[in-house]
Amino acid sequence: xxxxPCPHCGPRPEIEFRYAGEAHVARAADxxxxxxxDWAEYLYFRSNPKxxxxxRWRHVSGCARFFNCxxxxxxxxxxxxxxxxxxxxxLGTLMKEAGR
Amino acid sequence: MSDSMAMRRSVFDGxxxxxxxxxxxxxxxxxxxxxxxxxxxxxxxxxxxxxxxxLPKTILQAASEDGRSALSLGPDEWLxxxxxxxxxxxxxxxxxxxxKIPHALVDVCHRNTAFTVTGAQAEALLASGCPLDLHETAFxxxxxxxxxxxxxxxxxxxxxxxxxxxxxxxxxxxxVWGILAEASxxx
Numbered sequence: 001x002x003x004x005p006c007p008h009c010g011p012r013p014e015i016e017f018r019y020a021g022e023a024h025v026a027r028a029a030d031x032x033x034x035x036x037x038d039w040a041e042y043l044y045f046r047s048n049p050k051x052x053x054x055x056r057w058r059h060v061s062g063c064a065r066f067f068n069c070x071x072x073x074x075x076x077x078x079x080x081x082x083x084x085x086x087x088x089x090x091l092g093t094l095m096k097e098a099g100r
Numbered sequence: 101m102s103d104s105m106a107m108r109r110s111v112f113d114g115x116x117x118x119x120x121x122x123x124x125x126x127x128x129x130x131x132x133x134x135x136x137x138x139x140x141x142x143x144x145x146x147x148x149x150x151x152x153x154x155l156p157k158t159i160l161q162a163a164s165e166d167g168r169s170a171l172s173l174g175p176d177e178w179l180x181x182x183x184x185x186x187x188x189x190x191x192x193x194x195x196x197x198x199x200k201i202p203h204a205l206v207d208v209c210h211r212n213t214a215f216t217v218t219g220a221q222a223e224a225l226l227a228s229g230c231p232l233d234l235h236e237t238a239f240x241x242x243x244x245x246x247x248x249x250x251x252x253x254x255x256x257x258x259x260x261x262x263x264x265x266x267x268x269x270x271x272x273x274x275x276v277w278g279i280l281a282e283a284s285x286x287x
Contacts, residue, residue: 008175009245
């Protein structure tokens with residue numbers, strides 16, 4: 001079983017968590033000014049990378065909080081997790097810390 | 101009101117007790133007053149005074165005083181437990197103390213119920229359905245957290261080396277009790 005480090009509770013088994021899609025997808029400040037294509041991309045288009053992915057998770061059967069996670073979609077290795085609302089960490093620094 | 105109170109029935113009524121002599125016992129607890137309190141540090145400090153138990157600032161901790169308990173389940177969420185019948189008094193006191201501080205106080209005493217698991221094999225019996233490391237070094241006395249038991253959300257609170265309190269939704273009880281009874285046959 002995968003252990004996911006919740007930023008509030010520490011490492012916990014993956015079955016306590018729910019995946020909640022890509023992180024840092026910002027809603028336009030003025031939705032009225034957005035054209036159809038950009039709105040569709042905001043709603044439906046995701047980066048879906050093979051490799052490092054910034055994503056949201058919810059520790060639903062624990063502290064029940066949403067948080068962000070940086071995970072390698074190939075190896076499932078988690079580089080870091082941080083509370084929702086915090087700034088997106090720099091990928092270069094993370095990679096260096098992980099020794100890659 | 102008195103008529104509806106007279107109808108209140110424990111979900112444990114009619115359930116076979118779980119008891120393996122000298123090893124482990126699971127027993128239901130009486131009705132209790134329960135609330136979910138949410139708010140920031142300022143709200144928690146005011147609530148601590150009104151409730152009479154200091155709400156733990158550290159997550160996953162439980163504190164008790166004079167029959168009342170506060171369990172920190174999340175960074176801004178606590179479960180408050182008191183004796184049955186104290187609901188109205190607690191609500192009045194907390195609402196008065198926090199009149200000007202944003203918070204949420206939800207009465208969950210008819211949704212939740214609780215039982216204890218005690219004995220030398222308490223840890224092992226709970227491990228039959230719980231994915232957490234329940235060894236005392238990883239889950240010390242005084243720790244409390246929401247987790248899973250099989251497929252049911254439960255709150256696990258270690259009250260002693262060989263004693264746990266399990267808080268859960270009353271509708272999950274037949275499911276959880278069935279698995280515990282089955283697992284207890286291993287001892």
